[in-house]
Amino acid sequence: MRRGIATVSLSGVLADKLDAIAAAGFDGIEIFDNDLIASPLSPAEVARRCADLGLSIDLFQPIRDIEGVDPRRFPDVLHRVRRKLEVMNELGATTFLACSNALPTAIDDPELSAEQLRTVGDLAASHGVTFAYEALAWGRHVNRVGQAWSLVERADHPTVTLAVDTFHMLARGDDGRALAGIPGERIGFLQVADAPVLDMNVLEWSRHFRCFPGQGMLDVSGVVAAVLDAGYDGPLSLEVFSDVVREADPHVTARDAMRSLLFLEDRLGARVTGPAREKVTVAPPLPARTDAAFVELADPDRTEYPALLTGLGFHIAGRHRSKPVVWWRNGGANVVLNEEPAPGPAATALGLVAPDVAAVAERAASLLWPAVDRTRGEGEAGLPGITSPSGLHVFVSAEAGQTDDWHNDFVSDDGAGTSPVDEGWLGLDHVDVTVAADDLNQELSFFRTLFGLRPEDPEEYIQPQGRLRIRALRAEKGDLRVALNVSDTGAAPQPHGVTQLAFATADVVDSVRHARARGVEFLRPPANYYADLDARFVLDPDLLVVLQDNGLLYDRNDDGGEFLHAYTLPVQGGFQVELLERRGGYTGYGSPNAHVRLAAAARAGSAVA
């Protein structure tokens, strides 16, 4: 596929944008007129610059509100079109796009609009270019793709074509089926954007929250597959406006954008049925399943983490063959402490069992996710590492017993010391990774595109100094669950990376009691919390006593599934361990308790400070 992007999707001035787009490997661009107008480069100079960079100018968007216009004002429209066509010819652009009229003065008269489109089509033809007409989701009278197509059909002019924009279609509730019967050669251009699902004014939604495919929740690939199956032969061109990209480095954005197109093509592999399938590049497959293997924490101090793990009943299970790295284990739970000096507070890693290891590594490379630089010692597993957008290192292991099993990196210590007590630890339930607000879309995209994790609905909690937003993801096949945290607390610096590990145990009351006996301190929910639990759930008084005596939090779902959990006091500037027990099919995370946990942590933090 030809891959394109609109200059409006990047920050910077036009010359910077062109450089960033070319560096990311795009084939072509859409020029947003305001970028050109504000540029000291003449159209001819822009054309030369693009040619030097290997970029074709696939689209120009110089004009709005060209149909449904009062006939007395239409000559001024044609004046504008003529002038802009001259600019286009200088640019060497081949298609220009205009959206449906969004002015309050737009006239609702399909015959008039079709005639005006035809007149514009004549002008375009006389300048040797094609015109593509798009239904803006907030167009005054034309705001659905079917309405735009009906006007294009009525205009019945060879250079008047339909422009398809995935956002405008999906935002209005249309999907690929709305394109049924439209011949591909009548589709003049395809613009691609994703977005989170938001219930708000569609213009504001479009301007501030669009994102690249794989970062949002719209069925972008469904629309694109329909366009390709119709026989459309042009570029897939990204048009994304958002508050995030406007402030980001254009080179980073361009690379993210390219990655999103590669991911889109990968998805299209399964959805395009016609001959266009040949043109779609498909990445190596997703792993068959994705399970948590271990979490690595930077532990140059060798004090707080070993004390905490020991208190929690972990024992040293092995030592790395070539590095100062210690493997700690408690039942099915594995933590690895790296005693090398940490490059930063977010120096954490996640080990996943995700076969086939080689295919995942290739998939990461083909989707442009960067590999972790590392050396592999004699006899060690081929444990490819990928760096997430937030800086987390993710290592991919084969299943136990295979050559590339992560355990092979360690010389076993199990049984060498005191015999570990089995306290029924089942393993890692989920891991919380804290990321900066502007990294959230990208981090989500990382886990979705590379491992096929499925995002759940965003959640948001009040914390004493701001808000905590959580976006959880879980593997479709396998046990991996990751909760991405964004802490909006103004200027205060936040720890990043793995900030919380949640371990499931078969009997959390027992686990917490043992840990407490070994000196581990847990957050203490206040008495008011237990009074509220009783008010909400009409709890068995014995259970309430057990919960309160052990400082456990509690939740119950409508089907009677229960969730009991507790949090250790923060160590190392904000790291916590959660111990939890799921009973009877509870699949959530105890969200109603988040505000209690956050207030208790804030109190603990200020008591420590």
Place this chain on the structure above:
Amino acid sequence: MRRGIATVSLSGVLADKLDAIAAAGFDGIEIFDNDLIASPLSPAEVARRCADLGLSIDLFQPIRDIEGVDPRRFPDVLHRVRRKLEVMNELGATTFLACSNALPTAIDDPELSAEQLRTVGDLAASHGVTFAYEALAWGRHVNRVGQAWSLVERADHPTVTLAVDTFHMLARGDDGRALAGIPGERIGFLQVADAPVLDMNVLEWSRHFRCFPGQGMLDVSGVVAAVLDAGYDGPLSLEVFSDVVREADPHVTARDAMRSLLFLEDRLGARVTGPAREKVTVAPPLPARTDAAFVELADPDRTEYPALLTGLGFHIAGRHRSKPVVWWRNGGANVVLNEEPAPGPAATALGLVAPDVAAVAERAASLLWPAVDRTRGEGEAGLPGITSPSGLHVFVSAEAGQTDDWHNDFVSDDGAGTSPVDEGWLGLDHVDVTVAADDLNQELSFFRTLFGLRPEDPEEYIQPQGRLRIRALRAEKGDLRVALNVSDTGAAPQPHGVTQLAFATADVVDSVRHARARGVEFLRPPANYYADLDARFVLDPDLLVVLQDNGLLYDRNDDGGEFLHAYTLPVQGGFQVELLERRGGYTGYGSPNAHVRLAAAARAGSAVA
């Protein structure tokens, strides 16, 4: 009036919130149940703390979804209510509030809901408290105040009253008239919040964007006046949720909140017609008119500003009687350079002619806007200064010739040097003040509440490294116009305070030519900009040549009013002067040119750097 605030309106944990609320002088509070649940203070301890602080607990909001409930589940509701009433009795709270049912399972049966309200009312009565029922704007079946009142009437129980919330009413399009005929003694509570007008999901709007009265655009005082005129006798209680207050210092928020209630009462003075008028505290009046007098810039370097002003045709008109401050003048335009070491980059001030000076100073004090500390020398004007939330100093002067005229602070230099050339400078057209994003609501409130300035619609522009948001205000009477700027550009530090002065001249072409001849450098719009002007406006070719030759920007409104303007290159880290000419009733600011100006400034900035 009794003045109250909900604990949810502040950041922090409960104990911090109570301290901040008491320090700001409130009479009472609403306790948000989550604040209590997360607190280690027992209800009795909270009651004691409040009593010590002189705060009554006017409201408790412990429970939701208590009507329209499946009768099989209603016993659980009553269990919850009973438990929470016990907590209330411990707290000593007198009224509890519950909102209309927002669950998807809510049953649309007014008879059932009224009966359930009555049952809850019986429980409340048996605990000696009043129950207030509120229509949540996103309630499943009850979401308008009229519906809630109808259920309260149908419940026909002395302790079941109506709760009025200005946000919920105004968000759904109701105003004070929706309360017609409701007796004041049946209104059990009044919650007050303002908000900007946003077209989005009302729940999200409510949770993230509420603000204090005077910071938003809803007609809060209209609803409150109707409630008071109905005979309501309880507190005005602020309930504001927003992303801004959640991250702010609770002491600052509490003071802002108190100020907003004082302003609300001031407005009520003109709107309440019944006996409640006696209870409303009215501030000294707004100034009769508000005109720009001068702008003061910090100029410890004594290099760039004097050079720029000289180049622009300003001359030294006087020197301050007691301070190292120099007054520069060009026709009606006045700039004052303060040569003292600047405390910071935002060390700028605005001088306004706003009679009566003493009344404005008293108004500022009564609305809690802080005075500027300053000494007044022999023979100097009584020029009271007020510090805006962003840190701008605003000095209030009497009209020319009076004792408290700011000119009296200066010994005139006019005519002492070379005779100034009159280049037709009319004076300050508007001043741009750049503020931090979180200060915008408060800065807006400052100019509205103190001087009666009227805000225009928010505008937003793309700049190369982010977004620029502008909120303009203008005097109802007088020539003052202030444009508040917020620059969203990620991590990069931004200049704050007065960042741009726009001077109107009778002939901007002439003014720019003279300034250029004297060495002033202006931003140069690119040739593409002029090609676009021609495409958009079908301009007179002679005018186009004049504009391009002189580097002027141009705009025209639908009535043929024209706007010609030019910007100097940024000096002192971002300060610019705009020269402009208004022709034929153009009242805007040349907004369509903002992106060109911002790109040119970014280029100039990187060329300088």
